[in-house]
Amino acid sequence: MRYRTLLENRRSIRDFKNQSLKHEMAMELMSYVEDLKGPLDDIDFHISFINNGFEKGHHLDGKVGYGGFPVKAPNYIAFISEEKPGYLQNSSYILEKIVLKAIEMEIGTCWLSVIKDDLDLRTNLSITEKGKLVAFIALGHPQGHVPFTPTSTSTRVPLNEFIFNGIWGQKPMVEELESRGLTNALYHIRMAPSWQNRQPWKLILDSDKLILTVGNNAMEDKDLLIDAGIMMLYMEEILKEEGYPVSWDALLEGKDNLYEKHKIPSEQHIVGALRL
Ligand SMILES: Cc1cc2nc3c(=O)[nH]c(=O)nc-3n(C[C@H](O)[C@H](O)[C@H](O)COP(=O)(O)O)c2cc1C
Structure with a gap:
């Protein structure tokens, strides 16, 4: 499937x-x-x-x-x-x-x-x-209803609060997302589950890269980073289905300049960059 x-x-x-x-x-x-x-x-x-x-x-x-x-x-x-x-x-x-x-x-x-x-x-x-x-x-086995049914109930943030264009807080260019075949992919990626459904992810589109960050004052780092890994899977698999030859740069080191370049708040964790 x-x-x-x-x-x-x-x-x-x-x-x-x-x-x-x-x-x-x-x-x-x-x-x-x-x-x-x-x-x-x-x-x-x-x-x-x-x-x-x-x-x-x-x-x-x-x-x-x-x-x-x-x-x-x-x-x-x-x-x-x-x-x-x-x-x-x-x-x-x-x-x-x-x-x-x-x-x-x-x-x-x-x-x-x-x-x-x-x-x-x-x-x-x-x-x-x-x-x-x-x-x-x-x-x-679920009591009452099956796990895979065509009506998802948990709410998810709108696209323009999930992805920024180049700079933190800058709304995505709808036409650009459309022309690159990203709108549909991002719609599905947002469905990722998260700790208490906090959806702590923010993506930054930087030409041929999608930078994944996580942050939420009410969450511990452990839960943030677990949510980050789930999002890594969703981004990779969905974009692959869209035909992007994606690969992860897990950015465990050397990401300090990205905070400045994209005006990412310092409390945010930069998790990785997915090359599109
Ligand atoms: C890392 C993580 C930890 C979670 N821990 C719990 C938990 O301890 N108890 C629980 O009932 N649900 C837990 N959940 C499920 C989330 O509450 C759920 O995925 C989220 O509310 C979205 O709802 P959905 O999965 O029905 O779309 C957890 C989810 C994640 C991703």
Whole structure:
């Protein structure tokens, strides 16, 4: 299925049937995971697939989910990453790919934030891998409605608050976006999920580059950078579908001059530049 169709219609599921995913389904999802790579492919990561979520779910209480209230689900995926520069973006890029694969398989999903990673949580869920526990994904069959339905409900910011033309705050040139085939792509890219639906992304169009930044006073850096990785995936895949031969420059270093050149506020993180 095309990415843009998946993205337009994806939504978080928080109400699951008490029925585990069939073994074959879990295997299909996990074998998809085996070949996945993130934008920074020298970072090791592990995925732990958790069964019997309804019985084990109480171990997540106070540690996972907004305010320590996890969504209860029959299965979970826990994502563990080696801690290196860029690991949060790398992790969420990969994890959202898994989410989209699950949605394509008509499995309901919901991202869950980790608010307290401790030994008890790991022991109770048999997570043995070393590294940072980045996030959980709740998985299962949705109660009531399927995850992939043609009416997306969560609101998204308008295009002119999402992308600037060259300089921070400068409205995009509609004709330019149209003539470069970017309007439609950007419409879909905006559908990315984010922590508390804060949509902390701002893009700057700089001739042949789209610079991705994230910032939001009410968010921690960890959540901002996780949202950044999801956006990296959406920008890359949707623009590829539009025929752009895109490649990421993850800009872990040497980005200081971009703040001045594009008048980007200093509190904003510059995540990377996608060459179009
Ligand atoms: C990094 C991240 C963390 C999230 N954490 C939680 C969470 O802990 N609990 C929850 O119910 N939803 C969580 N969500 C889901 C978002 O609230 C949801 O994606 C957003 O509100 C947009 O809604 P939609 O996914 O239905 O389009 C998280 C999403 C992301 C991207």
